[in-house]
Amino acid sequence: MAELNAEHKGTVQPAAARLWANRWLLAAGIVAVLAVHGLAGASAYVVLAAIVLLLAAALLPSGGARQSIEDAAAMEAGGLQRLSGEYLAAAVADPLIIFDRTATIVHANAAAFAAFGGLAPGMSLSLKFRAPEMQALLDSVLSGTVASEIVDYTEKLPVERAYRVSASSVGHATDLYVLVFKDQSEARRIDRMRADFIANASHELRTPLASISGFIETLRGPARGDPAARDQFLQIMQNQTGRMARLIDDLLSLSRLEMKPYLKPGTEVDLRQTIDSVIDSLAPLARENGVAIERDFVDGPLDVPGDRDELFQVFENLLENACKYGQSGGRVTVSIERDGTGPEPGIDVTIRDYGPGIPEEHIPRITERFYRVDVESSRTQKGTGLGLSIVKHILTRHNARLSIKSEVGKGAAFSVHLPAA
Amino acid sequence: MQSVHIVSAYDEELKYLSKRIAAMGGHAERMVEQAITALVNADPGLAQKVIRDDVVLDEGQREIDDKAIVIIAKRQPMATDLREIVGAIRISADLERVGDLGKNVAKRVAAVIDGRQPTSLFRGLEALADLALTQLKEVLDVYASRSVEKIGFVRDRDDQIDAMYTSLFRELLTYMMEDPRNITPCTHLLFCAKNIERIGDHATNIAETIYYIVTGDQMPAERPKGDKTDKIVLPGTLPVK
Incomplete structure (x- = not known):
């Protein structure tokens, strides 16, 4: 008797659970049937029959559903096996490079391209990462003495960067290895x-x-x-x-x-508009110093990749310097030109003053921090000795170059070469 | 990079050469970097390390020379391969010199430490070294990527290095005239600056060799010699403080 009871209980409980599991669907169904009844005025028996059918359907064992879940799990496991390494690499935010036995790059993800540039499949890894510790790392992993190893790698130029690099072999006997860089x-x-x-x-x-x-x-x-x-x-x-x-x-x-x-990629700056607003914002200073600002802009769109606020600061600093230190010339020319000839096409912005100019021996040094051509005049003009240093920093981030030409007595020209997208 | 040869061992040998060049390059870069750091931070321990490391470069050059000669004898290389091998010999010689110059800077650290020099002087030297090292790094990157169209920058930067060197030269002379006690350290710093400037020249040489390896032509020879220190004379009187 007790056994029978237990068995009975055993069937009742799943039925309740099934009803509970389907409660929302069930409720929606009943509401729908009632709504149809209310609107179309179907007979009450039909409505009752529909509700009974709904309950019955909910009570049926959901074997089919269970089957499909198992299928999906199996497929997912298989999918992970088949999942392309490239997709996986692309999903990793840190620079990641896959290479083969000969230290030749097989694949590098987007983060690696952004961080190191000049990488291409087929290129030799040991030619690109020449630092002694990286060479040792590659050697020890490729020779198979260790399965994986971690070293600290620093790059001093063009900007200082430090990475913790781990190298390890991928899978079993794939003859592939992976290098992951963690930015420190x-x-x-x-x-x-x-x-x-x-x-x-x-x-x-x-x-x-x-x-x-x-x-x-x-x-x-x-x-x-x-x-x-x-x-x-x-x-x-x-x-x-x-x-x-x-x-x-x-x-x-x-x-x-x-x-x-590092600059986050993808944003574009309209140089014409940026430089116009720099000139506007410095108009009072120019008036005060008795300097006229002349514009000479080339036609057409002048968009470059970059950060607007930072480029604004670059041209603001340069133009401010020109107005202050080139005051005696009475005018300052701002010109924008397109430069499509060199190895890197781009846009040149030149800010030229006609003041006393900068003696030749100072030119290479003036972007150093706190380097002043003339301490006295820098103090009277409220200079901090950091303006051009800031300019240089921002331009390095933009992959741009600053070139300075000056002749004593004839003024100075500061040209910024911004690479086009 | 190279076309495939029927004998794959030949490819292996050529690859090995360029790999050794890259390793030497990495070593040279690191030595110069550490020599400058030792100088700026007055760190004789690091300087000693740089001096010891020079052996690695000498060893590397000898090895590349040997290997290259063996390849030439064994494989009778033609065209690109021959240029590649001869280029490797020349580049390794340049890199070995870069290492020597770095070592020389490191050797002077002890002499400069005694009298504390104005920090601005070191900042100038550091900036000069940054230029020279960037030059070296870019050149070796081009060796890896073989994209010689980028090599034009090398000459631009060579001019910058010369200009910076000239400026430092003038500044050091001024310090020496201000106070005779500065003469010892400033002379050493002058040599350091000269060494760094020479490193830039070696990098330019390497660039020319790479250009030759890849294209088979000599790089167009418009190389104005920029450093003007041969003409610098300061007025004979002591400057007013």
């Missing part, structure tokens, strides 16, 4: 930046600070009762604090740039 540059850069920032900034900040504290001492001492001197000193102190604030702004924007030396 950020952490490395933060360390470096901190050291640099302290070294550069402390010197530059100390000068105005020393002068402020000197004036404070004077104000508390000998000049205590001298209102005229007090006013003058306070004015100087205000100028110095302004200088410190500008310096900090520039240092911060430089460190921000150094934090992310």
Whole structure:
């Protein structure tokens, strides 16, 4: 008797579970049937019969469904086996390179192309990654002494990057190997930046600070009762604090740039519009200095890949310099030309002033931080010594080049060559 | 890269040559980089390491020479293959010189450490080294990719290196005139700058060799000699401080 009861219970429970599992579908069905009844006025018996049928259908064992789930699982397992390595590589966000026994590249994913450039299937990996530790890594994995190995690899130029690289063989006897790069540059850069920032900034900040504290001492001492001197000193102190604030702004924007030396791809900038707005924003400064800004733009669309805010800063810094230091020339020309001849077609933007020019021996150095051609004039023009350094940083990120031509007494021309898309 | 030969061992040998060149190149790059770091950070330990590492390059050059001679004797190479092999000999010689120059910079670290030099001087040297190393890196990248159409940049940068060197030369002379105690370290730094400038020249040589390997023509010979230090004279009086 007890056995029978248990068996009975055994059939009741799945039935309840099945009803529960199908509750939404069931409810929808019943609602639909009732709706049809209400609208079309079908007989109540038909409606009842329909509802009973629905319940019965829900109670039927769902063997078919179970079958299809098993099929899908089997297919998925098979799919993973058949899944193309290229798709898998493309889905990995880190640079990944697949190579064969002879260290020849078989496949490199998009991240690898973006990070290293100049990679192509068929190229020899050991020719591209020449650093001794990478050579050793490739040798030890290819010779089969170890199945996988990890090394730290740094690239100093054109921008400093650090990777943790792991190499390992793929599958069993596929004769394929994979190299995965994990970017560690950020952490490395933060360390470096901190050291640099302290070294550069402390010197530059100390000068105005020393002068402020000197004036404070004077104000508390000998000049205590001298209102005229007090006013003058306070004015100087205000100028110095302004200088410190500008310096900090520039240092911060430089460190921000150094934090992310890679540009995210895909955005386009309209140079014509950007440069127009730079000229507009500097119009008051130009008027103040008595400089006329002339435009000479080539026709047609002038789109280049890049970041608008950063390129704005480049041309703002260059034009501001031209207005300040080329003031005696009375005019500044901004010209945009298309350059399709060289090995890299692109767009040249030239900002030319007609001021005193830059002596030849300074030209190679002026993009260094805190390098000043003339310390005195830089101070009076409220320069921080970082403007061109920022320009150079941004242009490096854009794969662009800055070339400077100048003749003493005839002015200076700063040309930016931006590669076209 | 190369067309396939009937004897696959021949291909293997040629591949081995270029692989050794790349390894030497990587070593040379690393040595120069570390020599400059040792100089800027006043790190005699790192300098010693650079000096020890030079053996690897000497060894590499000897090995490439041997291998190349054996291939020429055994395979009687023609056209591209012959250029490839002769090119390898020349490039390895250039790289070996680059290593020597790096080692020479490292040797001077000890002498420069004593008197602390203005940091701006090191910054200039670092910038010069960055230019020369970029030059070397790009040239070796071209060796890997064989895309010689990019090689025009090498000459542009050579001009930049010369200009920067000239500027550093002038600056160092000024420091020496300001204070005779600067003469010892500044002379060493002057040699360091010269060495770095020479590294750029070797990179340009390598570029020319690669151009020859790939195209079979000599690179067009418009190479203005840019460094103007041979004419620099400072006024004989002490500059006003």
